[in-house]
Amino acid sequence: MQEKIATREAYGKTLAEIGSDPRIVVMDADLSKSTKTDIFKKKYPERFFNMGIAEANMMAAAAGIASCGKVVFASTFAMFASGRAFEQVRNSICYPQLNVKIGASHSGLTVGEDGASHQTIEDIALMRVIPNMTVVSPADAVEARHATIAAYKTPGPFYLRLTRLAVPVIFDESYKFELGKGVTLREGNDVAIIATGLMVSKAIEAADILKREGINARLINIHTIKPIDRDIIIKAATETGAIVTCEEHNIIGGWVVLWLRFWWKPALFR
Amino acid sequence: MDEKRLNELRKYSTIIRRHIIEAVYNAKSGHPGGSLSSADIMTVLYFNEMRVDPKNPAWEDRDRFVLSKGHCSPALYAALAEKGFFPVEELSKFRHIDSFLEGHPSMRYVPGVDMSTGSLGQGISAAVGMAIAGKLDKKDYYVYAMLGDGEIQEGQVWEALMAASHYKLNNLIAFLDYNHLQIDGNITEVMSPEPVIDKIRAFGWNVITIDGHDFMQISNAVCEAKKSKDKPTMIIAETIKGKGVSFMENKADWHGSPPNKEQRDQAIAELDAILAGLEGE
Numbered sequence: 001m002q003e004k005i006a007t008r009e010a011y012g013k014t015l016a017e018i019g020s021d022p023r024i025v026v027m028d029a030d031l032s033k034s035t036k037t038d039i040f041k042k043k044y045p046e047r048f049f050n051m052g053i054a055e056a057n058m059m060a061a062a063a064g065i066a067s068c069g070k071v072v073f074a075s076t077f078a079m080f081a082s083g084r085a086f087e088q089v090r091n092s093i094c095y096p097q098l099n100v101k102i103g104a105s106h107s108g109l110t111v112g113e114d115g116a117s118h119q120t121i122e123d124i125a126l127m128r129v130i131p132n133m134t135v136v137s138p139a140d141a142v143e144a145r146h147a148t149i150a151a152y153k154t155p156g157p158f159y160l161r162l163t164r165l166a167v168p169v170i171f172d173e174s175y176k177f178e179l180g181k182g183v184t185l186r187e188g189n190d191v192a193i194i195a196t197g198l199m200v201s202k203a204i205e206a207a208d209i210l211k212r213e214g215i216n217a218r219l220i221n222i223h224t225i226k227p228i229d230r231d232i233i234i235k236a237a238t239e240t241g242a243i244v245t246c247e248e249h250n251i252i253g254g255w256v257v258l259w260l261r262f263w264w265k266p267a268l269f270r
Numbered sequence: 271m272d273e274k275r276l277n278e279l280r281k282y283s284t285i286i287r288r289h290i291i292e293a294v295y296n297a298k299s300g301h302p303g304g305s306l307s308s309a310d311i312m313t314v315l316y317f318n319e320m321r322v323d324p325k326n327p328a329w330e331d332r333d334r335f336v337l338s339k340g341h342c343s344p345a346l347y348a349a350l351a352e353k354g355f356f357p358v359e360e361l362s363k364f365r366h367i368d369s370f371l372e373g374h375p376s377m378r379y380v381p382g383v384d385m386s387t388g389s390l391g392q393g394i395s396a397a398v399g400m401a402i403a404g405k406l407d408k409k410d411y412y413v414y415a416m417l418g419d420g421e422i423q424e425g426q427v428w429e430a431l432m433a434a435s436h437y438k439l440n441n442l443i444a445f446l447d448y449n450h451l452q453i454d455g456n457i458t459e460v461m462s463p464e465p466v467i468d469k470i471r472a473f474g475w476n477v478i479t480i481d482g483h484d485f486m487q488i489s490n491a492v493c494e495a496k497k498s499k500d501k502p503t504m505i506i507a508e509t510i511k512g513k514g515v516s517f518m519e520n521k522a523d524w525h526g527s528p529p530n531k532e533q534r535d536q537a538i539a540e541l542d543a544i545l546a547g548l549e550g551e
Binding site: 025046047049051052054056057059060062063064065067069070087088091092095096097 | 330336376377378384385386388389391392393395396397398399400401402403404406407425426429430432433436437
């Protein structure tokens with residue numbers, strides 16, 4: 001059976017891995033066991049700050065720490081990171097372009113049992129509209145590790161969309177991650193399935209079913225939502241004539257809308 | 271602080287007030303009331319207390335200042351310009367479309383501004399972060415912040431106060447510019463934050479109360495705050511909104527309105543008279 005790991009798990013482990021850099025500071029809002037920042041905390045307790053259930057303060061304090069030359073990872077659930085603290089993210093982090101990385105776990109619908117109050121289907125919309133923000137939604141644990149390292153290495157604000165659910169590991173150690181570049185997982189010209197986050201593994205299942213029915217689907221993983229890889233999408237639209245998108249998000253304001261609005265040309269579609 | 275030094279500070283604060291009036295008049299918009307109430311504290315900080323280097327605004331070991339009540343940028347810009355962070359002439363372009371001196375300060379564009387502020391309640395949190403970073407790096411710098419009294423109606427301020435005492439940030443010194451007025455009127459009528467002293471003390475802070483227009487008291491309070499072993503300090507400064515311009519004093523309407531030509535002339539005449547008096551001493 002395929003191994004399953006939650007992207008938040010990979011995030012926590014990667015923080016502990018890159019934590020040897022003394023510039024790295026990790027903050028959490030009383031959810032370190034859930035966001036997995038506790039893995040970092042155990043290794044580097046002096047650079048871990050629990051800010052309590054006070055997300056607005058955490059985000060602006062993260063900005064203050066970052067202004068002193070640190071790389072700050074601030075973590076909480078996606079609902080609170082993107083929703084409750086939206087304006088702190090906008091004004092204290094993104095406007096001054098400070099080096100704060102938001103590790104937002106429990107995004108999407110797959111917090112399941114927690115119910116609708118915690119199911120975040122708006123965060124892509126909220127975070128991608130803020131100037132200077134980069135938004136990445138990794139598909140599996142391997143990609144989440146790469147994305148966390150990319151966040152660490154890329155100056156400026158960064159939103160990492162992570163999930164609670166353990167998802168199949170798709171990529172192996174040879175996987176090359178490039179920020180802003182989509183990844184073609186399967187070639188095919190009958191239809192293109194473009195997915196992000198944990199919907200990528202679901203899209204692989206869908207492509208397998210189609211294959212059995214004689215339909216060759218091109219499968220594309222869009223891990224970076226902003227900046228979006230418009231080339232890979234336009235190419236897929238041109239060459240297949242049909243696109244199906246999968247994201248664990250409200251279609252209003254999701255990444256799909258992002259490319260539809262600017263680049264969709266009806267002539268590209270059969 | 272001897273009489274000569276006090277006289278110098280009086281001159282600086284009057285010049286800063288002059289800049290505030292001119293900047294807001296030229297911009298035809300801005301916030302004179304709270305800028306004038308905070309001008310004396312700003313003067314003492316930048317000309318007597320803070321360790322800053324105008325030639326090296328990003329100096330790692332500098333003291334930080336966060337204007338949490340960011341709309342009072344005219345006072346901050348005037349202090350920074352007089353200190354030498356940028357040419358005084360720039361002040362006349364305050365709030366103009368081609369100027370880096372926006373209505374609310376941006377750390378990206380204004381030398382000497384340590385944090386972009388304007389949305390109330392956020393600056394004090396950023397100051398908490400800077401104080402945490404100072405502790406982490408074992409630096410001896412202080413982080414100063416200035417809050418408005420209306421601003422403390424924001425819930426985030428209390429989150430920040432809680433975090434500052436939790437992390438024992440004795441390197442954080444905040445001022446509350448307690449001028450009792452906000453846009454819609456007296457703060458106790460709009461939404462009373464009283465009892466302010468008890469509340470801030472209950473959040474684990476040292477509290478010092480002073481007359482925010484008395485240079486000696488401001489300086490002594492900073493000196494006292496620096497003796498704190500394990501608590502952040504809030505200096506509650508009783509101030510007068512519009513201080514220094516007779517017709518602006520204690521009037522909420524001057525929170526965010528510019529003077530007209532006649533009012534500008536009168537304000538400048540009053541301030542020039544004070545300056546002339548100081549020159550004579």
